[in-house]
Amino acid sequence: MTNSARWVLLSGLFVASGLLPTPAQNDPPTIYVVEGACPYEGCKYGEWRAEKPVIVREQQDTSSNVVCVLHKGDGVLALGGVVMTRPGVARVLRNKDDFKEGERFLIYTYEGEGVVKIWYQGQMSEIDTLTLCNAQCINGIECYRWMEDPPDCWAIVEKHPESSWWVRVKGANGAEGWCLNDYAFCEVHGYDACPP
DSSP states (O other): HHHHHHHHHHHEEEEEETTSSSOOOHHHHHHOEEOOOOOSSSSOOEEEEEOEEEEEEESSSTTTTTEEEOTTTOEEEEEEEEEEEEOOEEESOOOBBBBBBTOOEEEEEEEETTTEEETTTEEEEEEEGGGGOTTTTTSSOOOTOOOOOTOOOOOEEOOOOOHHHHHHHHEETSOOEEEOOOSEEEESSTTBBOOO
């Protein structure tokens, strides 16, 4: 018996005996975390400007210690971000592919180009949102009130996902920290550049 085969056998015995934890059940995440995310099309990190007062904190937590407060017009270097999402829920209205009428699935994050990440039948996958009803706030951060329900929708969003976008910033004074980005910034250069 090879060493790797012994390791697999011993690992199995330890798990069966309760000495090692069993692998996690295939449950959906209660909070889905995407490191490095910039959650809208055209978004990029780099030079940003505060559009309103912004609290910069030590950790990605609204109760964390305050590092500094940015004022409207202050420039920062946006270093990266993390999007944390509590899932939304959709109900299947009519059979489509593997989805059966009456079933529900969880909606997590917007991936771009009308695609969202979902949890269905014990695993993550992606679907097109353009054929869902009530999908105006599907990305969890921004609502598209102009969107109308398609005539051929096969599922309805009963609860929209709720996302928080934490951005790691570095101020002109060198202070670094995390801020909850609730449309507090605009990009100095880029697709969604700051207004003049």
